[in-house]
Amino acid sequence: MATYKKRGYKVKTKVEKEKDVSAEEIDSTTAEVFNTLDETASKTEEWVAGNQKYIFIGIGAIAVVLLGYLIYTKLIAAPNEVEASNEVYQANAYFDQATNINLNENMASGLATRDSLYKLSLEGAEGKFGYLKIISEYGGTNAANLANYSAGIAQLNLRNYKKAIAHLQEFSSDDIIIGAKAKGAIGDAFVQLEQMDTALEYYEKAFKHSKNDATTPIYLLKAGITALSLETPQPAKALEYFNRIEDEYASFKNTVDGKMLDVYIGKAEALNN
Template identity: 80%
Template structure:
């Protein structure tokens, strides 16, 4: 009788038959896997059961910390921020008056009035807090942080350079303008203290803080002039050239009108 192969059916070779895994072996392997999982789960359950006390203590501690933070934020921190903002109003008023005094009309009287207003801003007047009171009484608030900046600028104008540096270094801000100006003001203080090397570091931090038309060219210029003064002509030239290429409008300012002269000087020293 004739034999035939069913369509699609392939006769297995001896090697393929030898490679086949018996069903009993597959079942045995599967059972081992599940047994291992069961043992792991049992050990985990045992560990949890044996350490329940510590687990609950840990969870409780986290809950207490979170609850304490929420209570502090709602009950203490927020009202403190509002109170500090109200208290600093008068100090800000003195500070703004001092900044806006026109020294061109009568220099001596203007300087005396300005210094008086800066001192009032720092120490308070009329029964109101000054910046130093805000810093000591409301530490950790936004008002105290900003008070450090304003106190630093006040001391800088009063020629108290070490105090200016102290408060400006305690100020922290990511604001693209004020953050840069704080670092630049520290540079100004070190220039006055005749430490141009450190001043240069802060001018560089000031223009690196952010790229904008308001502050970047100013501190690039100050960094360039300072670098030139301490013999770093190559660095100075790179800063002056960056102003020329990226901040052309700076040439319309009083300092900017000197830019070409400084570029020429830096190029001559660099060759």
């Protein structure tokens, strides 16, 4: 019996049939994805509906914290900062006078005057706060932070080494000069307390804080000298620090402290051999 094809009808090839199957699979997968998304959305909606109370409490708590922070910043912290800056002016004046006294003219009277000025900077006078009061009354302000640095330096010069360390450890700064000086001053205090190992640690922190011509060679030198002064000297470490000064900070050798560098290098080399 003869078989007739309908007019216009074309028998699909195997490839075309496979394409149809793939299209059906894609449609099926797409439908599954949307069904899954619908189910997830429904579950999310159910969870939100069931936990609305806690969600609103959480949002409210965040809002309260943010509002509290803004109020503290605008109404408390900012006025405190201004007030502290005004109060610390006189203490800074005493501190600067003490720091700039020329001790060479009359050592005894110069030291006495310097010490009295440092005490005034700490304790205050003429109705103005000293650093100690600034620190206690305006904690958290930039003025109080800087007051810890100045108070530490004042206590160091007054030979109150433990108090100096306490203040300087409270001070924090990323400034390349002051940050290094604070750590170096702690090292100086530990030297006076004859805790040489700890002093060496702080001198190393001081020269590692930043690399600059003003402080780095000073604390490399102090670290090297201290390494030679340990109960068990470390001449190799000392020589490393001295050589760094010679290689990287040659101009330092022209300073008062730097003129002794060759002597220290010779001592370190002798102990290292």
